[in-house]
Amino acid sequence: MSGIFAQNVPIIPRKITKLGAEPQDPRAVKCVKSVYSLKNLMNGIANPRYVKTAITPHLSLLLLISKGKVVGAKVLRERSFSILYEFKDFFSGNGDVRIPFDFLEISSTHKCYKVYLFLKKRIKFGSVITYGELGKILGIHPRFVGFCMKVNPFPVIIPCHRVISKKGLGGYSAGIDIKKELLNHEGFVF
Helix, strand or coil, X not given: CCCCCCCCCCCCCCCCCCCCCCCCCCCCCEEECCHHHHHHHHCXXXXXXXXXXXXXXXXXXXXXXXXXXEEEEEEECCCCCEEEHHHHHHHCCCCCCCCCHHHECCCCCCCCHHHHHXXXXXXXXXXXXXXXXXXXXXXXXHHHHHHHHHCCCCECCECHHHEEXXXXXXXXXXXXXXXXXXXXXXXXXX
């Protein structure tokens, strides 16, 4: 296997059942500006700006945007009634967050770069992978994979919640209850 883009990588989907998002009142949820339009507004602005978007009916994501890029994110246990365009598919239970990897402020020299890139590109909505499987695919130790998940500055955008233990869920920096809720939103039953 050469690099992280080897062709026959065995990704094992563990989707049990599709629950979808909790039914929401379409009148209460409105789509707001895109991250890309925010990028144009904030390009060249040195001061960071926070933007909140819904990710599930009960969770929000607080994005920190500076100099035209997302520089951080934090999962919040609170409801938001606005959804950035790039989060519509994820919120409705139909797909991933549409923020490309190069819009995230992460250096290619960051030691977790290849782990994050692989997760973003290969582990799609409704599938999971274990720490061991991911480590084997990338040729790194599973504990290092766990470390990368712990320090992930872009939860949900880089789907670290989809990396689980072979004996259970494993950990999550925002709390195991939030990891369960995110995976439940993607169709997993525990």
